[in-house]
Amino acid sequence: MSRQPRVLWLVLALLAVLVAVTACGGGQPQAAAPSQAPAPTQAPAPKATEAPKPAPTTAPTQAPAPKATEAPKATEAPKATEAPKTTTSGAASPGVTDSEIVIGSWGPQDGPAGAYGVIDRAIAAYFKKVNDEGGINGRKVRFVYENDSYAPAKTVAAVKKLVEEDKVFALVGGLGTANNLAVTEYLVQNNVPHLSPNTGSTSVVKPLKKGVFGLQLDYTTEATLLTQYALDTLKGQKIAVFYQNDQFGKEGLDGINAELKKRNLPEATLVSYEPTDTNFSAQALKLQTTGADTVIIYAVPKPGASIIAEMTKIGFKPKMLSSAVINDPSLFQLAGPGAEGLIIAAWLPDYKDTSNPKIAEYQEFMKKYAANEQIGSFSLVGYTQGQLATEALKRAGKDLTRDGLIKALESFQDWKGSVAPSLTYTATDHQGVKAAYFQQAKNNVFVNITDFITMK
Amino acid sequence: MAWLTTLPWGQLIINGIALGSLYALTAFGIVLIYKTTDVLTFGQGELAMFSAFIAFTLLDRLKLPFPVAFVLTLVFALGLGAVVERVLMRRAQQGSILNSIIVTIGLALVLVGMAGFIWGYEVRPFPDPVTGPPFLFRVSPTQNLVLTQLSAVILAVTLVLMLLLFAFFRFSLVGIAMRAVAQNRVAARLMGIPVDRINALGWGVGAALGAVTGMLIAPTNSLFPNMMGDVAIKAYAGAVLGGITSLPGAVVGGLLLGIIDSVAGFQAPELRTTIAFTLLVIVLVIRPAGLLGRREIKKV
Known part of the structure; x- marks a missing residue:
């Protein structure tokens, strides 16, 4: 009994903490609204509340931090020490060997937004299909995707791992608005191309960033x-x-x-x-x-x-x-x-509409390469991104460089080879789908x- | 202040009561566990969520009829609550009061993670226990007030449970024993009350109440591991507002908070949580024990 008043204070204190947590972190649970559809888009949503804050702050602060130990000059460090070739085009590119191209991605595989995880798994399945069919210009694709649980701080760590340890050649389909905001600057500085970030926010492609190519309707x-x-x-x-x-x-x-x-x-x-x-x-x-x-x-x-x-x-x-x-x-x-x-x-055709030959092809692909995944708008997004990346890598040619990939993408002129409607990129416009x-x-x-x- | 008269008060209050009865039900479980075991649990919402998933599995996978699934889920929750008490709380309570609170928070996180692992994070619809057209109250030729059958059921269940448990604590031997244990463990044991069993019963009943809560909230808020996040926070506020020691207080506090939430959500949606909690703080400053709570006086 004598503890009662103290309990009350504890209750209040805990309430305050919990309220604070929900107030600023709250986005997540709802984001949960997991299943979103063309999801990527929403990804932004839930997090968005958090996004502005954690995202920008984590990005810059975090980037320098780990590096600081290695070399004072943050962003330049990893390139210099680990992969001198990263920034320079022409020389052999990171992530590319005679037999292999390493492509990376991130997205939530668990947590409230875990339903988006199928996008990365669909991309992985698509590359498996590409490899089964002989690869791209004689190289097989190795697709490495990281789970960031939809938390921008984890995205930063995941992307640094992809770039600095896995030495990916490019990223495809990194998911979430806040998550993209957290790492885009780092990717641009390291000259790592990012194809079709999964967000509908215009902020990733406007203003124009050298290696970032949007796909979905903004x-x-x-x-x-x-x-x-x-x-x-x-x-x-x-x-x-x-x-x-x-x-x-x-x-x-x-x-x-x-x-x-x-x-x-x-x-x-x-x-x-x-x-x-x-x-x-x-x-x-x-x-x-x-x-x-x-x-x-x-x-x-x-x-x-x-x-x-x-x-x-x-x-x-x-x-x-x-x-x-x-x-x-x-x-x-x-x-x-x-x-x-x-x-x-x-912006993508209806995943159920098998009268569309491209969708019939997609459903067949799902049955063969991703039988356990749901046929739905998320996996269709991943499938489309696989198509886009494959076409871009093909066009970049046998002598694969990052600048070559960027040039290849900028040559897309009314390309209709993917499930998405016509895609056009130019040197000044990296927004993909503009019609709906x-x-x-x-x-x-x-x-x-x-x-x-x-x-x- | 002109907006005060232009608000659609009738519907706002009906919505608020519908919303508040969700808070009240959850708050009710929190107060029940607090009253019987002297532990303030932060896992009530998640116990409710987990039970709702169990009910969902029984309904959806095993295709059981609603009443059967309902009863089986209650039995499951009763067991789950007792196990939680036996395995976790009994040990945790030997430490400071803070220990048991932290353990309940941990329990909440574990349950969310487990539910996500087992059933996934996607949002699922949960079948309505009642179906049928909403009740309409005609207030003017153009305006009807609408109360859905589900909201009416939730409100009715909340009130009936409140009365039942109120009577249980007031008049039944077991209920009195539970109160005695909450008040003074040592004295209760000396009086021959099986304290451990009473505690396990308290958690079991609390979890069963949570199961009812979960099965009634899921049809409105849909079923997903984090479905209780917002509700649980507001339920705590409701419980504290009404007086954490009072079962009727939990209901009154929950309903009141629902109405505040509804009006604030209409007038200033971006401030609804802020407004609700500001009012809560003001009430507690004026009446620290809550609206219906008893002031605990420390004997020296």
Whole structure:
């Protein structure tokens, strides 16, 4: 009994700590909303809250730290001591021997965002297929992917290991916005190309970075396309936005408002949520009371599905459009009947649509090389990235260098060899997919309602 | 302050009660374990989550009907709680009070990791125990207030459990023994109360309550290893707000916090947690023992 008051203080102290933890780290659990779809995108989301902070700080501080022991001048050190050839092109490149090319990646294989892990596993499977078919220009690909549990600090360590120990030639499909922000500078300094980072944030490719080539449709383009479609085709009069209060959501929001401003329309009404939120009844009510007839959703799958379910509960049925991030296999189960009619912008063809020969080929590939993995949008992303990397490596030729790879990528002109729509890279534009098509939910599947559309 | 009158108060309060009953149920388990074993557990949410996964497996893999799965899960949780007490808490409690708190936090992390390992981290839908159209209350020709059947069930279950356990502690011999153990272990043992068994029972009942919580929360919040994170934090706040020693307090605190959360989430979603906890701090400054808690007076 006499302990009671002390217990109370302990409770308070612990509560305070826990609140602090959820407040700043909270993103994670929700991120959990694991299953996201074109996931990469969302990756940003959950973390995004954390992203700005840990990411930039970890990156610079961490980079120098380990090195400091070896050599004072941080970033230059490893190159100088370990791999003199890294920066220079022409000479034999790191990660390339007569018989082998080492390619690396990172992504979460466990933890709340573990569902994204299939992307790396699909890339690995794709390279296995490539090797079975004889490799690339006589070399086999060795694909090394690290598990960073979606934590930017771990990403930094993983990428340093890949670059300095495994001596990878290039990276393919490193996942997460915050995670990418944490290592991009280091990769650029070390001249390690990074093909198709798995994030929809424009920040990785804009401003232009020498070796970084984006693949997936970026949020800004996506949001602009969605807004144009809502106004022009759906004839929406009043738009409200439900968005995740972080970089991911805000990038979508900015794209929407920029388009509205261009047309001299009033700004959208905003309703945000925090990555830690688990209940969205208040937001649904708010969306309803704004009187909007169109709601655009920039949310990760779990909150996105929940807001649809909550809006349905209170009988609010606006026109709904959403970032493709929401497109998770469990969306329809989580959102319930309210998801009917939801429109999303997609940049990869529907993974179920076997009438598309490329998708039939993908499904066959999955059966043969990744029989244990789910056929779904995540593995399709990895498959596409495998295709892109293979084509780029092929084009870079027998005399493989990093600069050669970059040049090869910049020669992509309306390339349609992957599942993705046409890809074009130039020396000044490293953003890959710039077109999307719209899909609408009908009887719990997304059906295509347009062809590929580019921004007006 | 014009917005005060323009808010859709009716629906906000209904939503708040629906949300608050989730907090209340969780808070209830926390207070129950605290009252019976004198340990403040931080693993209640995760026990609930783990049991919900067990229920999910029974429903989804073994295709058992809901009532059967419900009962089996309760039995499992009862056992799990007792095992936790027997294996972990009994030893941990021999140290300082801090030890047992840390052990419960560890337990929470272990359960999350295990659930992730066994079932994966993807978000899954959990079947609704009740289906049917929501209750509508017409307040004006254009506006209906909506209460889903699930929310109504959760609220009803919370209130019934509260009354049952309140009566259990007040009138049954075992309940009185549990309170005696919580108050003074040594004296209780001297009175012939099997303290260890009572403690195990306390954890078992607490975990079973958690199982009920998990099975009722999962349909709304979906099923995934971290599903209880936000709920558990708010539940602690609810328990403390209502008075950590009071079972009705847990329910009142949970519901109140749900309403605050709902209103704040509507008016300023980015501040909902901040607002909820600021109010909590203010209440505790004014009434340190919580709204319905008894002030513990130290005898010298």
